[in-house]
Every structure is written in structure tokens, then in C-alpha cells.
Amino acid sequence: MRIILLGPPGAGKGTQARILTEKYGIVHIAAGDLFRENIKNKTALGLQVEEILKAGTLVPDEITIKMIAARLDQPDCKNGFILDGFPRTVAQAEALEEMLKKKAIKLDAAVQMAVDDDELVERISGRFTCSACGEGYHDKFKKPHDPDTCDKCGAKDKFTRRPDDNAEAVRTRLGVYHSQTKPILPFYEERGLLKTVDGMAPMKDVTAQILALFGAKDAPAKGFQVKKNG
Numbered sequence: 341m342r343i344i345l346l347g348p349p350g351a352g353k354g355t356q357a358r359i360l361t362e363k364y365g366i367v368h369i370a371a372g373d374l375f376r377e378n379i380k381n382k383t384a385l386g387l388q389v390e391e392i393l394k395a396g397t398l399v400p401d402e403i404t405i406k407m408i409a410a411r412l413d414q415p416d417c418k419n420g421f422i423l424d425g426f427p428r429t430v431a432q433a434e435a436l437e438e439m440l441k442k443k444a445i446k447l448d449a450a451v452q453m454a455v456d457d458d459e460l461v462e463r464i465s466g467r468f469t470c471s472a473c474g475e476g477y478h479d480k481f482k483k484p485h486d487p488d489t490c491d492k493c494g495a496k497d498k499f500t501r502r503p504d505d506n507a508e509a510v511r512t513r514l515g516v517y518h519s520q521t522k523p524i525l526p527f528y529e530e531r532g533l534l535k536t537v538d539g540m541a542p543m544k545d546v547t548a549q550i551l552a553l554f555g556a557k558d559a560p561a562k563g564f565q566v567k568k569n570g
């Protein structure tokens with residue numbers, strides 16, 4: 341499986357990518373996670389992008405493309421990958437197409453996760469993550485069983501919130517999505533790769549919709565409305 345998850349901030353890209361990774365063992369490549377890792381480790385790249393992430397604008401294409409190209413060169417990407425949060429501009433989509441062409445690799449799909457703006461604000465303001473294992477949670481939609489303990493890895497007092505998940509940065513990120521990222525939808529539509537799932541549905545239903553796109557055998561065959569190129 342080689343797919344791109346496209347969607348505004350808070351659409352559920354990371355949530356679905358983590359589920360699919362566990363199910364199929366495919367590598368999850370999240371541009372935002374790679375940047376945050378570099379910021380945490382105070383690398384040259386991290387220092388360069390820290391203020392950009394805080395503000396919620398995009399890291400310049402040149403830097404982002406270089407980072408993703410290096411990641412896709414790693415041997416663990418050979419059997420498939422889920423790209424989460426890349427590409428986010430038409431220039432990045434074009435660069436990705438070139439990279440994959442050189443590797444003689446074809447994308448299976450670009451999956452758009454459609455979610456209303458009001459819902460996104462609620463999702464982002466309630467989001468928190470286990471810093472030990474990366475599992476994502478939500479104050480309302482996905483609470484851990486014990487408020488201080490990660491359900492997945494058992495770490496205690498390791499929950500963190502992103503500095504860019506504040507009202508101001510969220511508004512900026514949504515604006516950036518509409519002005520810079522949405523224009524890549526026609527790029528994938530023209531190539532017959534664009535698929536749309538209803539990201540407003542509960543988490544497990546969104547997973548089922550994505551699996552149904554690939555005819556996975558444990559996806560519910562009936563009763564699911566998978567919109568095409570909507």
C-alpha cells in the first residue's frame with residue numbers, strides 16, 4: 341500500500357495512519373512528526389523550522405522536500421508507506437511524483453479526509469499525545485481509561501499538547517490548508533488517484549472506509565458509503 345493522506349489539520353490523518361500502520365506494518369511518514377523530532381533534538385533543521393511550526397505556516401518547500409526524499413530513501417519504505425501531511429503544496433506534489441518516478445514506484449491513492457472547519461477546531465483544541473509512544477488522544481472523542489496513563493504503552497504522566505494547537509495557530513493552519521494545500525486536490529484528481537472519505541464519521545468507520553478503498557478483506561463490504569472523488 342502506498343498512499344497519501346490529505347486533509348486539514350485535525351482531520352484524523354495521524355489517527356488513521358497509526359491504525360493502518362499497526363494493521364499492515366506499513367511505514368508511517370508524518371512530515372509534522374519529523375519536524376517535531378528535529379526540534380526536540382535541537383538539530384540544525386529543528387532550529388530552522390521551530391518558529392514556523394509555532395506560527396502554523398508552512399516550512400519552505402525546498403527544506404520539506406529534501407527531508408521527505410531522505411526518508412523515502414530508507415530501506416523500510418520499500419514495501420509501502422503512508423504519507424501523512426505531505427505533500428501540502430502543488431510544488432511538493434510535483435516533487436513527490438518525480439521522486440517516485442525515479443524509483444519506478446506508483447502511488448495507489450491520495451485519500452482526502454473531508455471534515456468541516458468547526459469540527460476541526462474542536463478536534464485540535466482537545467488533542468493530546470503520549471510522548472512515550474506517540475498514541476493520539478482527545479478530551480472528548482478518545483479519552484484514555486485512566487486520565488494520566490497511556491492505554492497503549494502504560495506510560496504515566498507523559499501526555500503532551502502541541503504548542504501549535506492554540507486558537508491563533510489553528511486559524512493560520514486552516515487558512516494555509518485552504519489557500520495552499522487544497523489546490524493539490526485537482527492534481528491527484530487528474531491522475532485518477534483522488535479518493536474521498538467522510539472524515540466526520542467515528543474513527544473506526546473512517547478506517548473501514550479507507551480499507552474499503554483497497555478492497556481489504558476485513559473491511560465491511562456493505563453499508564458503507566465511500567464517496568468517489570467528491
Ligand code: ADP
Pocket residue numbers: 348349350353371372373375392393394396397398399400404424425426427428429432504513
Ligand atoms: P496537523 O496535525 O495540523 O495536520 P502536522 O503535524 O502535519 O499538523 O504539521 C505541523 C506543522 O509542520 C505544520 O503546521 C507546518 O508548519 C509543518 N509542516 C508539516 N507538513 C508540512 C509540509 N508538507 N510542508 C510544509 N510544512 C509542513
Ligand code: ADP
Pocket residue numbers: 347348349350351352353354355356463464466467468476477478479481482539540541542543544546
Ligand atoms: P491530524 O493528524 O489530521 O492533524 P489527528 O489524527 O491528530 O489529526 O486527530 C485530531 C484529533 O481528533 C485527535 O485528538 C484525535 O484523537 C481526534 N480524532 C481523530 N479522528 C477522529 C474522528 N473520526 N472522530 C472524532 N475525533 C477524532
Ligand code: ZN
Pocket residue numbers: 470471472473474475490491492493494495
Ligand atoms: Zn503511550
